[in-house]
Amino acid sequence: MGFLPLLTRDRGRRLHLPAHGRGAGLPDDLRAMLRHRAGIWDLPELPELGGPLMQQGAVAESQRQAAIAIGAERGWYGVNGATGLLQAALLAIARPGQAVLMPRNVHRSLIQACVLGDLTPVLFDLPFMVDRGHVLPPDGPWLKDVLNELPIAGVEIAAAVLVHPTYQGYATDLKPMVVELHSRGWPVLVDEAHGAHFASRVDASLPDSAITAGADLIVHSLHKSAAGLTQTAVLWSQGDRVDPKAVERSLGWLQTTSPSALLLASCEASLSDLCKPAGLHKLGTRLKDARELAVQLRQLGLPLLENQDPLRLILHTAAEGISGLEADAWLMARGLVGELPEPGCLTFCLGLAPQRGLVRLMHRRWRGLLAAQGKGLPLPVFTPPPLPRITAPAMACGLAWRAQSRRVSIADAVGRVAAELICPYPPGIPLLVPGEKLDHRRVDWLLEQQNLWPDQIAGTVKVMAL
Numbered sequence: 265m266g267f268l269p270l271l272t273r274d275r276g277r278r279l280h281l282p283a284h285g286r287g288a289g290l291p292d293d294l295r296a297m298l299r300h301r302a303g304i305w306d307l308p309e310l311p312e313l314g315g316p317l318m319q320q321g322a323v324a325e326s327q328r329q330a331a332i333a334i335g336a337e338r339g340w341y342g343v344n345g346a347t348g349l350l351q352a353a354l355l356a357i358a359r360p361g362q363a364v365l366m367p368r369n370v371h372r373s374l375i376q377a378c379v380l381g382d383l384t385p386v387l388f389d390l391p392f393m394v395d396r397g398h399v400l401p402p403d404g405p406w407l408k409d410v411l412n413e414l415p416i417a418g419v420e421i422a423a424a425v426l427v428h429p430t431y432q433g434y435a436t437d438l439k440p441m442v443v444e445l446h447s448r449g450w451p452v453l454v455d456e457a458h459g460a461h462f463a464s465r466v467d468a469s470l471p472d473s474a475i476t477a478g479a480d481l482i483v484h485s486l487h488k489s490a491a492g493l494t495q496t497a498v499l500w501s502q503g504d505r506v507d508p509k510a511v512e513r514s515l516g517w518l519q520t521t522s523p524s525a526l527l528l529a530s531c532e533a534s535l536s537d538l539c540k541p542a543g544l545h546k547l548g549t550r551l552k553d554a555r556e557l558a559v560q561l562r563q564l565g566l567p568l569l570e571n572q573d574p575l576r577l578i579l580h581t582a583a584e585g586i587s588g589l590e591a592d593a594w595l596m597a598r599g600l601v602g603e604l605p606e607p608g609c610l611t612f613c614l615g616l617a618p619q620r621g622l623v624r625l626m627h628r629r630w631r632g633l634l635a636a637q638g639k640g641l642p643l644p645v646f647t648p649p650p651l652p653r654i655t656a657p658a659m660a661c662g663l664a665w666r667a668q669s670r671r672v673s674i675a676d677a678v679g680r681v682a683a684e685l686i687c688p689y690p691p692g693i694p695l696l697v698p699g700e701k702l703d704h705r706r707v708d709w710l711l712e713q714q715n716l717w718p719d720q721i722a723g724t725v726k727v728m729a730l
């Protein structure tokens with residue numbers, strides 16, 4: 265009875281998040297704290313300690329020191345993941361009725377924030393790789409083409425969002441895009457959930473972080489891309505486009521009044537690992553090991569795709585005719601657990617724990633998988649989403665979400681307005697947003713997606729009642 269025994273079971277090789285790898289990559293300071301009597305550290309916001317929204321106390325001081333060390337002006341620790349901080353950040357930069365420019369690959373938390381805050385997401389399309397079914401991040405020229413399509417009648421854009429890097433570790437140079445968006449007078453929020461380690465500047469070949477690129481608000485998920493416990497995250501701010509008081513007000517709306525001292529301690533310790541010599545040495549070693557691992561696996565014939573984050577390994581299962589979802593199930597049953605199964609790929613997170621013997625294990629498992637499921641031919645190419653370069657939903661997201669609705673089969677939804685998200689998780693990127701009107705091409709594409717993600721996408725969708 266109960267799931268507690270499951271948590272301490274230690275079987276198989278786990279290449280999933282959180283990145284501390286079941287404790288092996290946790291910061292030394294946190295480990296030392298956890299060696300004290302269990303629970304002794306579980307404290308409320310006592311005056312001496314304070315909390316993320318207090319001006320005084322040890323947590324406030326820790327946030328100030330962390331911001332200086334990372335190169336930002338202000339920082340707030342979060343205990344509800346990147347989700348909670350992204351939502352607070354978005355509500356701080358746009359008022360009800362305004363619109364926010366964002367790429368199609370935003371995490372669902374941002375669309376949900378649009379519903380909460382009565383904001384309109386103006387969504388732009390992204391480069392699409394048909395061999396694997398992934399979108400890539402935009403670059404400067406791509407964004408310029410998007411901006412050339414503006415304005416959209418009746419839509420007032422107040423701010424912009426970028427995602428950097430993607431879940432799979434694809435990144436481009438953010439700076440020209442941030443400069444371009446600033447030239448329009450918009451503050452820029454960057455969802456850098458998967459790229460906290462870029463801010464360490466430990467390694468010249470890692471992409472520049474959004475902090476260096478001059479974004480106004482940046483969210484790092486510390487459990488995805490640093491050594492934080494699950495739910496830890498941090499929001500940074502810099503420059504004078506966003507008033508920190510507006511950020512604090514929306515954090516106050518959306519964060520708990522009882523932040524866990526354990527999670528706050530984990531925020532401090534994981535950030536300290538990104539800035540201080542011992543942590544930097546550990547990260548540098550992990551990056552070097554990860555690059556060597558990829559070279560060896562490629563030499564052994566594993567189809568690994570190029571990306572910009574060495575800690576994410578993208579196995580291109582589609583190249584051998586295998587769905588990433590099926591590969592994941594087969595490998596998991598044999599003790600190799602990945603992070604992100606998708607129709608064309610399986611992405612592994614190497615994380616911050618040392619990975620011994622992984623070349624042999626992955627090679628052996630890949631050969632087994634090929635023998636069991638390989639087709640000798642690649643899967644058919646994936647269809648890009650049939651979307652204009654840029655669109656605003658036909659109806660405000662919040663209105664559609666709250667409207668009278670009914671459930672219809674996707675095939676019957678042509679001409680109807682969606683009243684919910686369609687969103688496989690992971691990766692948590694919506695394929696359909698409430699308020700969008702479905703045409704024939706979009707419905708056909710969604711049916712194709714449903715075939716590709718049978719357990720993740722239902723055959724029905726909630727649409728607004730007529």
Ligand SMILES: Cc1ncc(COP(=O)(O)O)c(C=O)c1O
Pocket residue numbers: 344345346347348350371373427430431455457458485495497690691692
């Ligand atoms: C790009 C991106 N942003 C934000 C989030 C939300 O992060 P969290 O799980 O820390 O709330 C995710 C989660 O998968 C994500 O992939």
